[in-house]
Amino acid sequence: MTMWQHLYVSGTEKAHQLSGEIHDAVFALMATGLKDAAVFSKLDDERDGTYFYFSPQAERIAMTFGAKPCERSPLRQEVGSLIGGDQTVINRLFL
DSSP: OOOOOOOOOOOOEHHHHHHHHHHHHHHHHTTTTTOOOEEEEEEEEHHHHHHEEEEEEGGHHHHHTEEEEEESOHHHHHHEEEEEEEEEHHHHHHO
């Protein structure tokens, strides 16, 4: 079974650059017909970093960026903002 995956990136500049790369990768994957791939980001102000959460359908992208499996599926309020994917995927992933 495919799981959610996560990646933590220290530093806002590095996270911003990576966010753009992830965004492009998600839309390239969606162009192949896979519509449920999504990646979310959430800032960690305490440690000056960013968490990235990859939906199970974005596994290929997660592996590309070195993400690790989550211990459990995250809740909607835990994953932050959608940075790559179709807005309608939010309802399919969290309902």
